[in-house]
Amino acid sequence: MSETPSTPAAEDPVVRITGLHKSFGSLQVLRGIDLEVRRGDVVCIIGASGSGKSTLLRCVNLLEVPDSGQIVVHGTDLTDPDVDIDKARRGIGMVFQSFNLFSHLSVVDNLTIAQRKVLGRSKAESWNIANTNLNKVGLGDKVHSMPTQLSGGQQQRAAIARALSMDPDVMLFDEPTSALDPELVGDVLGVMRQLADEGMTMLVVTHEMQFAKEVADVVLFMDGGVVVEQGAPAQVIGDPQHERTRTFLSRVLNPVQVEE
Amino acid sequence: MSETPSTPAAEDPVVRITGLHKSFGSLQVLRGIDLEVRRGDVVCIIGASGSGKSTLLRCVNLLEVPDSGQIVVHGTDLTDPDVDIDKARRGIGMVFQSFNLFSHLSVVDNLTIAQRKVLGRSKAESWNIANTNLNKVGLGDKVHSMPTQLSGGQQQRAAIARALSMDPDVMLFDEPTSALDPELVGDVLGVMRQLADEGMTMLVVTHEMQFAKEVADVVLFMDGGVVVEQGAPAQVIGDPQHERTRTFLSRVLNPVQVEE
Amino acid sequence: FQRLEPGAVSQPGDPIELLEAGQLKTCTHLPYPPFQSTENDEIVGFDVDVVDEVAKRIGANQVIFDTSFEGIETGQSFEIGDCDVAAAGMTITPERERVMDFSDPYFDALQSLLVRTGSDISSLADLRGKTLGVQQGTTGEEYATREQQKNGYRTIQFEDLALLQTAVLTGRVEAGINDNGVLYDYAKDNPKTTVSAEFDTGDRYGIAVRKGNGALLAKINEVLAQIEADGTYDQLYLKWFGRKPDSSDERER
Amino acid sequence: MAVSKRKRARVVRGVQYGILVAVVILVILFADWGAIRDAFFNLDAAGTQVPQIFTSALVNTALYTLLGFAFGLALGLVLALMKLSSVPPYRWLATIYIEFFRGVPALLVFITLGFGVPIAFQIKFGLYTTVMLALGLVGAAYMAETIRAGIQAVPKGQLEAARSLGMSHGRAMITIVIPQAFRIILPPLTNELILLTKDSSLIYVLGLAREEYDLTKFGREGLNETSSLTPILLAGLCYLIITIPLSYLSRYLERRTGRKKAAADTAAALEVKG
Amino acid sequence: MAVSKRKRARVVRGVQYGILVAVVILVILFADWGAIRDAFFNLDAAGTQVPQIFTSALVNTALYTLLGFAFGLALGLVLALMKLSSVPPYRWLATIYIEFFRGVPALLVFITLGFGVPIAFQIKFGLYTTVMLALGLVGAAYMAETIRAGIQAVPKGQLEAARSLGMSHGRAMITIVIPQAFRIILPPLTNELILLTKDSSLIYVLGLAREEYDLTKFGREGLNETSSLTPILLAGLCYLIITIPLSYLSRYLERRTGRKKAAADTAAALEVKG
């Protein structure tokens, strides 16, 4: 096991990705990604289906193992073969499109199990932290519910609370609202906006342009495994420079106008 | 078997529903619906999940059997026990949220099978009609594809072409774009807009407010099994009179603003 | 599990070694009345009584183990140490003598034909073009196979006696061949069937022991001679067959 | 749909009932009821069977089955983990085992185990051990596939979520995946218990002492003693006493698993209204 | 995940291989190889079996199985339609039948059919008829449930789409639902063919003439004649010749059905790029 360097200098980026490549068989999904995320930044990643957004996010906590390139999170180089990846992952919260609450555990057990088994917190302490985070996402009354008794929106908020309970340095969101009924989207985006306001560092894959416009510090447009364009939302969404970005945005923003 | 009256007077509504009630067990889903759809009208039905929109649409071609009330389509009273419902249904095209292309048949067979088996058209004739309609929805090159080889958007357009091949007097759409990736929505809405422009009578359940605003002649807001508000889109969407309509629209139109 | 001990070779007069002290384990294949069958939850029969006489004289209890007849007649039951003796209405044949040792004969068996009452089949020759049921692994089967060429019938093989007898009853086969003792017993209880012929094939039943177990074999022969002499044998015969044996000379022949 | 063509529907239904009645009448006329009663419902024959068929044979069948099931479950779990192992020889061994025992009749396995293995290895098992091995070896092949499928049926996202919280692979398997897999496989496992109950009817080939008879052997013996099929029928009913409740249990468990998803959908629908 | 804790992973793998090697060595030391060779791989014994085991026994097993399968499929289809019928007595009859035959060992069914029914009804079937009935009755109970499940697994939307195009219920069933159901049930039906192949090992209880022997009977007979387990092993291998290809076929069909869905997802993903 190697040591995680403690408290990196404040100006260091929380996430630094350099030259990231990833293929599935013969399919090159990521073809050289470079990215720096500073503390407190909200980075929204947009792009067409299949462009590699999820793969990029999953590489950041090694759910996919990169072929080459470097991923440094909070000072730890994840691609170092001797790194204790389980330990490194504790600092990285992940929220999935399909929620992935543990379906055999109640909401509070979902929030406490990793605190106890991984961080070794006491039952009381983990319970307190779980409660605080559930209240934060507006589920203070669902402590003892089973995941199946919750709506999709509630499940996703519980999943966010679960990730927060591990005190992550950075949160990854992979299309957190795509599996939700349109009317349940708002609650989840509300929680995410609040997190951003509190200064959480966030990497968000999303199709919600409105959210990206209002909340993101940086918007990244991906296509074919590379970052085509990147910058402030007003620039990338409001005034895209690349043809591919423009096509994508016009399709997503004005579905009705698209012709046959 | 009873006779379908031929060519009803031009001013008769194509669909006339009066006092429609429908329950599932103890759950009252439709609680007295009255509705008239004139020839060439596009009626968009909006409302929260569970408000009975699909059930209303399904009653119009007796996929659900009403408890009470009358449904007259093109002069035929569908609730008359002696009516030949198979014959009446030929005049009513239905497009489902989940496409429902026949998965063991190629695209063209999907379009011709009912023409041949139900309308008794010849192979050549049904093939011609199928081709015309496939070209209309932009799938002229997919004649021999299997449904599984098509994207969701293409499947839905093929399903529309299939319904059109039966020369319906009215088309019912039940959330035709809800199962599609955001970027595939545009193509399907484009086809629907074109149909509307050609003067097809249409009843559309949808969450696409933009489409409703631009294409509908009448927008209908349903809640709890009754029609709460109904009128021109500018009125119902632009200036809703009822509190429930306002709440619903604000949730759907501005998901990000909704607070915790 | 326990490791198999093939069992030492012993000579007449050596101490008798049983698989388990105090128990004389007998392999048989049920049902084979009147030699062995179940009555009121107990296994009884002529063989059972004869072996009991042996058990009594070596100070052991007879424990009966019902196993497949093929297991017995191939000697496997001895090889895997299931039993000390096998008493299953088993005819002494050269094939069987190769895999086990037999006592002196204790019963003369005739083969016989079971047919439905009213049937005109009274010899193997009458069966030409018809079917004859046999029980798997019996001398009846062997006899029927031997005579098949000459008489032109088909043999149908059944797993046990009961299935063979029922097959005759239902007409699945025209006739069934087996030892006379058991078939008479069945016909007595099932008037729809009758025994229509007997053949003396010179079959003698013997009690079998594991090959090389000379001590036990000698003891069995000794007991057989004793009960013959003191009249016990005739009593048992009367009990199970309803008559005295024809003549002891014939059996000894 | 029920509204359409009322009359035609009435005619169709009439024809269906007609066929039913005709078949029933034919059976009544055709069958030899006296013989059937003698054969199937012979009270005398039944009398000689009861109560031993319940106190001994039924108990033995249940006991044999449970022995085989317990051993089969343990071996099946090992085989399932072998099949999911990253070490190829383990996967190969498990695959060969499973293919072999799924492809060969249980009867052959029983004969081989009862007569072949003792000779080849010069060892002898007691009856209970033999039964446990024989039924267990057959059952393990089925259960291995069930358990493996159950583990793989737990959505990959559950493991990923656990890993992303910092759990090791082993801990994630034990605390998250296997408990969920167990719920998934409970219904098919119950079905395999039924299959084993039925396969236990073949253990008579191993050779049984009177007090060791299972239901089938007991029924066949009764058939011999009474020349009536009643004992066989009784044995069959005894099997149903075991298998039908198990089959309802299996379906209940399956429905319960299914209903959870439905409950989630309902909850989602309700939130909008609330 | 493969990156983490390389060393620990190496140790774990080493231990696994170690166990494997230890087990192999134990088996080699423990087994009596001479006896095993004599028992299982006795060339003389094999010689007396070949070629009849292929030309007669294997063929008979296949024939009996196919007879039973054909009858079982037909009866199973009838039972499935009865279970889906709107006439309650049909549903009840089908349910009773299915529960009964799924809950009772095939051996009891064979004995009852081979010996009980002829007594009760005073009728006599030829061997092929008996085998067809016996295997078919057992197989039908399984296939009925498979077919019913297959029909119900066709998405309700398919029937609704057909009805909304003006097709009658019957026509929609025949042209749309049943063809799709057939594709769905092909893999489980193949599995039931395997089960029937194995169940055919029980027909020896009906009584067989030499030329009618199936694989199991042939193997057991060989065991008696040669006192070697080789014939049983040969018979087992012959079963595998039938069952393993069928089981691969079943899995292939299953995968093909599954892959269609995946293809659709890919197509949807591609459209965006194109």
Ligand SMILES: Nc1ncnc2c1ncn2[C@@H]1O[C@H](COP(=O)(O)OP(=O)(O)OP(=O)(O)O)[C@@H](O)[C@H]1O
């Ligand atoms: N485990 C995998 N094995 C093989 N191919 C994969 C795997 N995961 C992803 N892919 C492929 O990699 C490409 C990029 O996938 P990715 O999920 O990163 O796209 P995405 O931008 O997230 O798209 P979406 O918006 O649909 O989620 C796709 O073509 C996908 O099919």
Ligand SMILES: Nc1ncnc2c1ncn2[C@@H]1O[C@H](COP(=O)(O)OP(=O)(O)OP(=O)(O)O)[C@@H](O)[C@H]1O
């Ligand atoms: N076949 C059925 N049996 C029982 N309940 C049903 C059935 N179909 C619909 N319902 C119930 O009727 C109510 C109205 O359903 P409906 O599908 O008409 O709503 P909807 O407005 O279309 O909603 P959504 O936007 O979710 O499609 C819901 O509560 C639903 O659960």
Ligand SMILES: [Mg+2]
């Ligand atoms: Mg993605």
Ligand SMILES: [Mg+2]
């Ligand atoms: Mg709906």
